[in-house]
Structures are given as C-alpha cells and as structure tokens.
Amino acid sequence: MSKYLLRRLMIVIPSVIGISIVLFTVLALAPGDPFEELATNPNVPPEVRANLRAKFGLDDPVALRYVRWAGSMLVGDWGFSFASRIDVEHLILQRLPTTLIVIGMSQLLALAIALPVGIYAATRPYSIFDQIASTLALIGFSLPTFFTGLLFILVFSIHLDWLPFVYRADIAAEGWRFYWEHFRQALMPVAVLGLFQGASWTRFVRSAVLDVIRLDYVTTARAKGLAERAVVMKHVVRNALIPVVTLVALQMPTIFGGAIVTEQIFRVPGIGSLLISAILANDTPVIMAVTFVLSCLVILFNLIADVLYGWLDPRITYR
Numbered sequence: 001m002s003k004y005l006l007r008r009l010m011i012v013i014p015s016v017i018g019i020s021i022v023l024f025t026v027l028a029l030a031p032g033d034p035f036e037e038l039a040t041n042p043n044v045p046p047e048v049r050a051n052l053r054a055k056f057g058l059d060d061p062v063a064l065r066y067v068r069w070a071g072s073m074l075v076g077d078w079g080f081s082f083a084s085r086i087d088v089e090h091l092i093l094q095r096l097p098t099t100l101i102v103i104g105m106s107q108l109l110a111l112a113i114a115l116p117v118g119i120y121a122a123t124r125p126y127s128i129f130d131q132i133a134s135t136l137a138l139i140g141f142s143l144p145t146f147f148t149g150l151l152f153i154l155v156f157s158i159h160l161d162w163l164p165f166v167y168r169a170d171i172a173a174e175g176w177r178f179y180w181e182h183f184r185q186a187l188m189p190v191a192v193l194g195l196f197q198g199a200s201w202t203r204f205v206r207s208a209v210l211d212v213i214r215l216d217y218v219t220t221a222r223a224k225g226l227a228e229r230a231v232v233m234k235h236v237v238r239n240a241l242i243p244v245v246t247l248v249a250l251q252m253p254t255i256f257g258g259a260i261v262t263e264q265i266f267r268v269p270g271i272g273s274l275l276i277s278a279i280l281a282n283d284t285p286v287i288m289a290v291t292f293v294l295s296c297l298v299i300l301f302n303l304i305a306d307v308l309y310g311w312l313d314p315r316i317t318y319r
Contacts, residue, residue: 005307008303008306009303012299012303015299016295016296016299019292019295019299020066020070020073020292021066023288023291023292023295024062024065024066024069024288025062025066027284027287027288028062028065028066028284029062069288073292076089077089078092078285078289079285079286079288079289080285081278081283081285081286082281082282082283082284082285083277083278083281083283083286084283084286088285088286088289089289091274091286092271092274092289092290092293094269095269095270095271095273095274096270096271096293098268098269098270098271099259099263099268099270099271099272101186102186102189102190102193102259102262102263102268102270103193103255103256103259105186105190105194106189106190106191106192106193106194106197106259107193107194107197107248107255108194109190109191109193109194109195109198110193110194110195110196110197110198110201111198111201112198113194113195113198113199113201113202114197114198114200114201114202114204114205114244115205117133117137117202117205118133118201118202118203118204118205118206118208118209119205119206119209119232119237120133121133121134121202121206122205122206122207122209122210122213123209123213123228123232125210130206133202133206134203134206136199137199137200137202137203138199138203139199140195140196140198140199140200141196141199141200141203143196144261145192145193145196145258145261145262145265146261146262146265148192148195148196149188149189149192149261149262149265149266150265152188152191152192153165153188153265153266156188157188163184163185163187163188164184164185165188165266166185166266166267167185167186167189167266167267167268167269168185185266188266189262189263189265189266189268192262192265193255193258193259193262196258197251197255197258200251201244201247201248204243204244204247205240205244208240208241208243208244209236209237209240211240212236212239212240213232213236213240217235218231218235218236221235242309245305245308245309246305248301248305249301249302249304249305250302252297252298252301252302253294253298256272256294256297256298259272260272260273260275260276264276271290271293271294274286274290275287275290275291278290
C-alpha cells in the first residue's frame with residue numbers, strides 16, 4: 001500500500017508542476033493590467049506605476065516570473081493581493097473551509113440520495129418507482145444550479161420566509177443558536193449542489209447496478225441460497241460502486257464549477273466568490289493561487305478514488 005501511494009505521488013508531482021506552468025503562462029499572457037486603475041488615475045504619476053510594476057516583477061520574462069512564483073510557493077509565500085492589500089494565503093485560508101464544508105455536505109447529500117434510490121430502482125427495473133426516480137433524476141440533472149438556486153430563494157426565502165438567502169459570516173449569536181443559524185443559511189446552497197449531483201449519480205448508480213446484477217456470479221450467489229439483500233449488498237453493490245467512484249472523481253472539476261456559481265447566488269464567502277471577485281479586479285496573484293488550489297484538490301480526489309478501488313474490489317492489488 002505504501003509503495004503504491006508513493007508511486008501515485010510520484011505521478012502527482014509532475015502533474016501539479018505541469019498544471020502550474022499552464023495556469024501561470026495563461027494568466028501572464030492574458031490581456032489586462034492589475035495596475036490599470038493607477039494608469040487611468042491622473043493623480044498617480046507614471047513613474048509610481050512603473051516602480052510598482054518593477055517591484056512586483058511584472059515586466060520580467062514569463063519564465064523568470066514563474067520560477068520566482070514557484071520558489072515563493074514552496075516556502076509558503078503565495079503572493080500579495082493587489083485588490084485586498086493582504087497576503088493571498090490569508091485570503092484562501094479564510095475562504096477555503098467554507099467552500100469545503102458546503103461541497104462536502106452537498107456530496108454527502110448527493111450520495112445519500114443516489115445510492116439508495118439508484119440501487120432500489122435497479123433491483124426493480126421498469127417498475128413505477130424506477131420510472132418516477134428516472135424522471136425526477138432527469139429533471140434534476142437538466143436544471144442548472146443557478147436556476148435551482150433562484151427557485152429556492154423565491155420559494156423558501158421570499159414566499160415562505162423560512163431560510164435566509166444571503167450567507168452571513170458575522171452572525172451575532174452564541175452557543176447552539178450560532179450553529180443553528182449557520183445550518184439554516186447553508187441549507188439552500190447544500191441542497192442545490194446536492195440535488196444536482198444526486199440526480200446525475202442516481203442514473204449512473206442504477207446503470208452500474210443493472211450491469212452487475214445480470215452477471216453469472218450473481219446468479220450463482222442466488223443459486224447457493226443467499227438472501228436477495230445479501231446478494232445485492234455484498235456481491236452487486238460493492239462491484240457496481242467502482243465506476244461510480246470513477247465518475248465522482250472525474251466530476252470534481254464540475255462540482256467545483258457548480259460551487260462557484262452557487263456561492264455567487266447565495267453570497268457564500270467561499271473560495272469561488274473570491275475567484276470571481278479576483279477576476280473582476282484583475283487580481284492575478286489571487287486568481288493564480290485559487291485556480292492552483294482547485295486543481296490540487298481535483299488531483300487529490302482522483303488519488304483518493306484510486307485508493308478506494310482496492311477497498312471496493314479485492315481483485316485490484318496495489319502492485
């Protein structure tokens with residue numbers, strides 16, 4: 001196991017370096033200037049703008065700037081935000097936990113929906129439950145998150161007045177009231193992401209279980225007299241989850257993309273809203289750091305998926 005993880009990490013390192021090179025080059029060559037506002041301000045002398053560009057090395061070659069940035073990243077210096085005037089790592093550490101909590105809870109909700117519904121629908125194909133579940137899953141997957149988010153705000157915040165539609169980080173409450181208010185305001189963002197992913201995964205779980213449940217070894221397990229529940233849970237579901245794990249790992253970029261849109265709708269102070277504000281302000285250090293962190297998270301979840309393969313299927317060995 002340790003040798004397998006070491007080999008996977010040796011593959012991850014070149015991937016991270018390659019992603020960082022591509023991201024840095026694209027951002028460096030993109031149009032725009034972080035000091036464009038200073039250039040249009042008549043009260044700021046041109047030499048001040050030139051000195052600032054020289055201080056931050058914006059006039060240096062792209063290769064030299066990348067080497068300088070990579071060296072700073074290795075020692076924990078992620079740069080300086082031109083818009084917020086604070087260190088980039090502080091901005092990310094403030095926002096990243098909120099995003100991970102919202103995404104984590106939404107994926108747990110998606111799995112809680114997809115696994116039981118998809119498995120039950122596959123064991124009773126073409127039944128009324130299967131048809132209703134497939135129809136609802138198709139509808140849920142077809143609706144984009146921004147539409148569902150606005151619909152939730154219209155129903156639960158405006159008409160029913162049950163939930164707040166703006167996520168607030170500064171809640172003036174203590175004790176259990178503090179956690180309850182955070183839970184209330186996180187319900188809609190989590191539900192929007194969870195229902196969208198749950199609808200997609202339900203169809204895939206159903207398809208994966210249907211493919212496995214017709215195999216010969218499942219028929220053999222039934223012929224040995226095993227109960228149907230034991231056959232499904234021990235022999236079908238575990239093997240059917242292997243392609244589901246692959247799907248979840250491959251959909252991580254889509255999940256983070258949906259989280260960015262959802263954070264904008266509900267004003268969640270996460271890393272997605274930080275990225276959008278940095279793009280609007282042309283804050284290159286923040287854009288680079290956020291996109292790099294999201295890329296590393298995607299690689300991490302793919303590594304976790306590789307490890308889960310061996311747990312789900314003992315035939316897969318870590319050699």
